[in-house]
Amino acid sequence: MARTFFNLQMAFLSPPDDELRKRVRDLIVSSDARQTADEKRIMYTRLRRIIVPALPQLQRVAWDLVRTDRAESDYQEWYADLEDVSDVPDLSANQATPTEQHTIVTVILLAERGTNADKELGDMCDIPEALWLWRSTCSRLLAGLKDLSFTSVHGDGLYLQPAPGQPGPTAADMDEGWDNLALVNESP
Numbered sequence: 060m061a062r063t064f065f066n067l068q069m070a071f072l073s074p075p076d077d078e079l080r081k082r083v084r085d086l087i088v089s090s091d092a093r094q095t096a097d098e099k100r101i102m103y104t105r106l107r108r109i110i111v112p113a114l115p116q117l118q119r120v121a122w123d124l125v126r127t128d129r130a131e132s133d134y135q136e137w138y139a140d141l142e143d144v145s146d147v148p149d150l151s152a153n154q155a156t157p158t159e160q161h162t163i164v165t166v167i168l169l170a171e172r173g174t175n176a177d178k179e180l181g182d183m184c185d186i187p188e189a190l191w192l193w194r195s196t197c198s199r200l201l202a203g204l205k206d207l208s209f210t211s212v213h214g215d216g217l218y219l220q221p222a223p224g225q226p227g228p229t230a231a232d233m234d235e236g237w238d239n240l241a242l243v244n245e246s247p
Contacts, residue, residue, distance in 0.1 A: 061172035064130035070119040074157030096209035107201040119240035134169040160227030174211035
């Protein structure tokens with residue numbers, strides 16, 4: 060069966076004790092792994108309410124919509140990488156000041172191609188390339204997630220790196236470990 064893969068990864072300037080980390084972590088912890096479609100919409104609505112006020116802190120972003128034969132394998136690869144904490148760099152010796160550290164929030168989704176969810180993902184990602192890296196685009200993508208038809212979504216995940224209180228990667232760390240993330244443009 061053909062699938063569509065969507066991912067959104069955002070890196071925020073966010074010290075270890077930042078409210079953003081705490082609120083995203085609380086959202087993840089309070090969300091049941093086996094949510095209904097309505098519960099998923101509520102979760103992504105809450106995520107948008109957390110992220111939008113923090114958009115001025117957004118430093119780097121990457122997102123993609125894959126509608127090829129590799130969509131399912133890309134989803135599985137992202138899922139495995141995000142679940143495998145063994146390859147996360149040890150930042151405990153991080154000497155950067157807390158204000159130089161980042162938090163990474165990642166959303167991944169796998170939908171059945173040709174369904175309402177696939178169409179909705181296509182519509183929300185139909186953005187001119189010149190606007191791909193704008194903060195306002197992240198807000199638009201998050202708004203689309205809260206309205207998605209989750210009945211044809213086969214998998215999704217919300218991830219936070221690192222946990223509250225833990226040292227976060229610096230810009231230099233992200234150049235190596237999260238080099239898929241591009242610098243954001245200022246929103247108009």
